[in-house]
Structures are given as structure tokens and as C-alpha cells.
Amino acid sequence: MTEDLYQLTAPWADQLNAGLAELDAAGEFPHDKWKALRESGLFRTHFATEYGGAGHGLTATMRALEGLGYVSHDAGLSFSASTQIVSVGVPLQRFGSAELKARHLPRIMSGEAITAHAITESGGGSDAMNIATTARRDGDHYVVDGGKMFITNAPVADLFLLYVRTGKPGPFGLTTLLVEAGTPGLTVGPSMDKIGLRTSPVGTLAFDGLRVPVSQRVGREGTGFLVLDHVMKREVLFGFSLTLGEMTRRLESTIAFAKERQQFGRPIGDYQAVSHKIADMKIRVETARKWLTDTGAKVERNEDSALDLAATKTVVSEANLQTALDAVQIHGGRGVLTEYGIERDLRNSIAGTIYSGTSEIQRNRIATLLGL
Structure with missing residues (x-):
């Protein structure tokens, strides 16, 4: 199956x-x-x-x-x-x-x-426990004020899951609310121009007295961090499974090009400078595959996977960026021309080391989990 x-x-x-x-x-x-x-x-x-x-x-x-x-x-x-x-x-x-x-x-x-989920704010992305957007209880509604930024799918979304503060800063002060587009008090900004992943629209959200029925809360009040933890595990594994498929295709097309492209009477793959880059690409792809496979299985078994997820996100995103750069270099002039799509892979790969927690944040988490 x-x-x-x-x-x-x-x-x-x-x-x-x-x-x-x-x-x-x-x-x-x-x-x-x-x-x-x-x-x-x-x-x-x-x-x-x-x-x-x-x-x-x-x-x-x-x-x-x-x-x-x-x-x-x-x-x-x-x-x-x-x-x-x-x-x-x-x-x-x-x-x-x-x-x-x-x-x-x-x-x-x-x-x-x-759909879209609204976590990131202009004042911070990875610092989810200090979200500033507030939701105060008013009878059978929450009243939401604040804003979100860098929200994937926001300009075209019909449903939003909002992560809002209903208590003090910390893991027990977050709550998640489901909101439909067009609800009074919700303003969706236009799509923001960006370097890569350009067909995936990203935008801003603003909340001004947005009234959300309590019945549209997802989970209990104050359990938003548990929801976020559940989601982020799957965001990393699902999103970077896409990346693995993209890296595999990139490796195959680069190997085919290195066998076909001739320089000085020989295929460029005959030259060690090229073949070693491709060998490193292969190592990175298979390393990414192993981390994703092992971590996915661990999460599916409900085992502690905090360190594994941080390592997987770091390994796969950085492998994607490096293999995209290697592919551009191996393709030479074709690598920088938009008509061949090689440079598009490089542009698309850059954000992976930033979204879902930057590489620096992931390394901080690993260090903390190692007791440092």
C-alpha cells in the first residue's frame, strides 16, 4: 500500500x-x-x-x-x-x-x-510561547486582537487555525481557534513577493475585535501548545518528505546531465571534480531519507522524538540547499538560466532552513536535549 x-x-x-x-x-x-x-x-x-x-x-x-x-x-x-x-x-x-x-x-x-494556520507574528517566529495576539473571553465568544505574518496559504485560504494567547506567557497560555475567511474583524493581506516557493502564497492576518464562538475552539482553553506540538511534528515530517522527493529527482537529472554533457572530449561525469559533487549529493539524499524514515517511524510509535525531529529538520533542509547549489554548479551556464529550472530549485530550497524553526533554533534544541 x-x-x-x-x-x-x-x-x-x-x-x-x-x-x-x-x-x-x-x-x-x-x-x-x-x-x-x-x-x-x-x-x-x-x-x-x-x-x-x-x-x-x-x-x-x-x-x-x-x-x-x-x-x-x-x-x-x-x-x-x-x-x-x-x-x-x-x-x-x-x-x-x-x-x-x-x-x-x-x-x-x-x-x-x-486551509492555513496562523502562528508566526512580526515580533517572533520560533518563540511560540510568547505569542502576542490575545483572545479574551466575552460570554460564549472570544474576542481576538493582534496580527500574524508569513502565513502560508493565507491569501487563498477559506479556513484558519489561530494560535492566540488566553493566559500568561508560557506553555499553558495558548489556545487554538478555528475561523472562516470573511468573518468580520479578520483582515487578510495580499500575497507577499518572495525568493522561492513563489506559487505558494504567503500573507498577513490582522484581527480587530474578531469574535470567535467558543464552540470553534480546537482543544481545551490553554492547551494550544499541545496542539502546536502535535502539528509541528507532522509539519516537519510531511513538508520535508516533499523535499526528499525533490532531492531524489534533482540527483537523477544531474547524473543524467553529467553523463551526457561533453567537455574536452569526455562526459563531465568522468571528471573527479564533478563526480565527487554527485557522490556527495547521493550521500545527502540517502542521509535525509534515513532520518525521515527513522523519525517518522518513531513518531508513529509515539516514542520521544524531540531530538530526532530537530536533527531531521536540520539535516534535510541543509541537504536540500547544498544539493541545489551543487546542481547549479554542475549544470554551469544552464544552472543559472530560468528556462532550465535548475536555479528555481535553489531559490525554493533557501526557505527550508528558516520555516518550521530555523537551523539555529533546531541546534539550540538539540544542545538543550543533550543537557548543554
Whole structure:
């Protein structure tokens, strides 16, 4: 079954890769390609059959996303697709009320409702325990004030999961609230231009007296950090499974180019300067694969995986960046021309060392877990 999931999106490859250069240049979200992902059933993989999902576990879903990363050259679209699964659907399935699940999970799984989670603020990203956006109780509603920044899918989203402060700073002061686009008091900013993942829209949210019914709380009040921990484990594993697929495709295409491209009467792969770069690319890809596979299995077994997740995120994001840089170097002049798409891989890879906790933050976590 897992092998079948790797091929889940393969029949839609031509549609997913059509017109990518133009979409990337315009920074435009490809709604037609989103329809292809909806048709593929990708969004149903990780959700329970009682709500219309496919009922697959965490590692099986990782395999499906790895396949998408391999098939689709549109890393931005793939990133938005991973966010679709993990941002609202995953926490709603685990912590949401029966009414919220019945109302929203079918729309999320079909891809009809695009989703986003609002964690990051302008004053801090990784410092989630000191979120400044507040929600005060007013009868059977919360009143939310503040703002969020760098929110993936925000400009096109229909559903948002807000991480807000309902108590003192610390792990027990956060609460999560589900909000629909168009709710009075919620303002969604336009898509922000960025270096890579350009077809995945990123925007800002502003809350001014936003009233959210208590019935739309996901989990109990003050348990938002537990929700965040559950989500972030899967955000790392799902998002960087995409990356593994992308890295695998990049390695294969670079090997093929090194065998074909001739310089001084020989394929450039004959030269040690090139072959060693490719050997290092292979090592990085397989190291990333092992960390993802082992950590995914550990999380699925509900074992302590805090250090593993931090290491996995660091290893895979940095491997992606380095292999993209190596591919540009090996492709030479073609590597810097937009028509070949090699430079796009490099631009897409840069943000991976920043989102979901920077490499520096991950190393801090590892050091702390080692008792330093």
C-alpha cells in the first residue's frame, strides 16, 4: 500500500508541471493544479475513513508526499498541499469537537476549503510561547486582537487555525481557534513577493475585535501548545518528505546531465571534480531519507522524538540547499538560466532552513536535549 501511495499523484504529472516558469515568475497560485491534487485524493490520505478519508498512517502519508515531491516540479504548490493537510485538518482530527469535524473535515479532505494556520507574528517566529495576539473571553465568544505574518496559504485560504494567547506567557497560555475567511474583524493581506516557493502564497492576518464562538475552539482553553506540538511534528515530517522527493529527482537529472554533457572530449561525469559533487549529493539524499524514515517511524510509535525531529529538520533542509547549489554548479551556464529550472530549485530550497524553526533554533534544541 505504501508503494502505491508513492505513485498517487503520478498520473497528474503533466498537469502539475504545465506552465510552471510563467506561474513562478508571476508568483501566482495555480488553482487549476489544485484541482488536480483534489482529484488525486492526496488530501484524503491521512484522515479517518469515517469522515471520508483514506485512513492511512503518518509514514504512509509521508510516502505519498515524497512521491508528490518527485513528480511535481512546482515546489510551491507542493508546499501549499502539505500545509493543507497539516495546518487545520490534522489538529482538527485529533483535538476538534465532533461537530467541527463533521462540518469541516470533508471540505478539507476534498480540497474545496483551502486551509492555513496562523502562528508566526512580526515580533517572533520560533518563540511560540510568547505569542502576542490575545483572545479574551466575552460570554460564549472570544474576542481576538493582534496580527500574524508569513502565513502560508493565507491569501487563498477559506479556513484558519489561530494560535492566540488566553493566559500568561508560557506553555499553558495558548489556545487554538478555528475561523472562516470573511468573518468580520479578520483582515487578510495580499500575497507577499518572495525568493522561492513563489506559487505558494504567503500573507498577513490582522484581527480587530474578531469574535470567535467558543464552540470553534480546537482543544481545551490553554492547551494550544499541545496542539502546536502535535502539528509541528507532522509539519516537519510531511513538508520535508516533499523535499526528499525533490532531492531524489534533482540527483537523477544531474547524473543524467553529467553523463551526457561533453567537455574536452569526455562526459563531465568522468571528471573527479564533478563526480565527487554527485557522490556527495547521493550521500545527502540517502542521509535525509534515513532520518525521515527513522523519525517518522518513531513518531508513529509515539516514542520521544524531540531530538530526532530537530536533527531531521536540520539535516534535510541543509541537504536540500547544498544539493541545489551543487546542481547549479554542475549544470554551469544552464544552472543559472530560468528556462532550465535548475536555479528555481535553489531559490525554493533557501526557505527550508528558516520555516518550521530555523537551523539555529533546531541546534539550540538539540544542545538543550543533550543537557548543554
